[in-house]
Amino acid sequence: MKLFPVPDVPEIREGDDLAAIVSERVELRPGDVVCVASTVVSKAEGRLFDLSDFPAGPRARELAGRLSELTGDEKDPRFAQAVLEESVELVMEEPFLLTETRFGHVGVNAGIDRSNVADHDLLLLPKRPSESAERIRAGIDADRVVVTDTCGRPFRHGQRGVAIGWAGMAPARDWRGEPDRDGRELGVTVESVVDELAAAANLLQGEGADGTPIVVVRDFEWGDHGESDAHFRDVEGDFVRQALRNWRYD
Ligand code: GDP
Ligand code: MN
Ligand code: MN
Ligand code: MN
Structure with missing residues (x-):
């Protein structure tokens, strides 16, 4: 698997066509994942x-x-x-x-x-980042698009890229039911592939004046695994969030 930034992306303004900006600069191949920083998606959408x-x-x-x-x-x-x-x-x-x-x-x-x-x-x-991802995907005929943002993390210092929208792929790879090396069946592992791709892309996007908001991931193989739509937790199944509800800072 290789990652590279789309070169020479201009300052993005409202109405700019991100799909055209990518296709004018990169010859995409089947299976490529185009990771786009939410910052430029938002600028293009006039946010x-x-x-x-x-x-x-x-x-x-x-x-x-x-x-x-x-x-x-x-x-x-x-x-x-x-x-x-x-x-x-x-x-x-x-x-x-x-x-x-x-x-x-x-x-x-x-x-x-x-x-x-x-x-x-x-x-x-962006208002609905997965719809933004789908529009970009349709516009460049890319196989897969992920809209990323840099976010902080609970429990750990440091920010990293996460996926806030995606198109052309399921967000997660489902390992449940597959054996580990000793034949023990995996019971809970649903791997957030879109977050992992976003984190990798964020390494090349940068955070400051780099000017590289769009990164292509090439030759990432999904492998012979199931898919899962799981990404954002519902509050009912999110015990950490429930615990925060009655919490006060002092
Ligand atoms: P976020 O993670 O989506 O909040 O985006 P950042 O603000 O961290 O920016 C990610 C990368 O995109 C950085 O390298 C910025 O320099 C770059 N960037 C932001 N806006 C533009 C733009 O309009 N044009 C170009 N070429 N790069 C931009
Ligand atoms: Mn951001
Ligand atoms: Mn960032
Ligand atoms: Mn492990």
């Missing part, structure tokens, strides 16, 4: 906003006030308002906002990004 687009309601003012007090860092209530509007559930409200976005991804500040955003204050995640 750039300013703080002034989000006049703060009482809930956002309360959240921002409390966070400013807790962290000693002045938080803009309009930012909290943008986070609330992108979210269906506030999972943690202190000492940072952890929410579930409308498409099921749980992340800090609903994944709203303030880096690599030209001329605006805020870059929201």
Whole structure:
């Protein structure tokens, strides 16, 4: 398996055709996985906003006030308002906002990004990243597309790439029922392939001024394994998230 960045990607603006940008620069092969940073998907989809687009309601003012007090860092209530509007559930409200976005991804500040955003204050995640992935896939005739974002991790320091959308492939490889080397049957392992590809792609995407938001993964073989649609957990089956519900920071 090999990974390489798509060269010479320009600054992406609203309306840009990411599929055309890839196909003009790379001769894709069957089975290639095109991994696209959500930042450029969002830019192409016009998800750039300013703080002034989000006049703060009482809930956002309360959240921002409390966070400013807790962290000693002045938080803009309009930012909290943008986070609330992108979210269906506030999972943690202190000492940072952890929410579930409308498409099921749980992340800090609903994944709203303030880096690599030209001329605006805020870059929201794509509305429905798997639909974005499907549009790109159809446009380049790529076999598989993954939309990535860099996210923090509970329990560990350091961020890494994760998949927030995908098309042309199942998100997970199901090992259940397969034997290990001693013939013991695997009972629980459902491997999040899209997250693993996103993490690998993120190594080449970079986080700063690299300018390499699109990475091609070549010769990744799925192998003779089952598929699973499992990716975002439902709250009913997510015991960590349930435990956070009554939690307070002090
Ligand atoms: P995220 O992980 O989706 O939040 O994206 P990042 O902000 O970490 O950016 C990933 C990579 O894409 C970095 O190398 C950035 O320099 C690059 N990048 C971001 N926006 C653009 C753009 O409009 N054009 C190009 N060529 N690169 C960009
Ligand atoms: Mn991001
Ligand atoms: Mn990143
Ligand atoms: Mn193991």
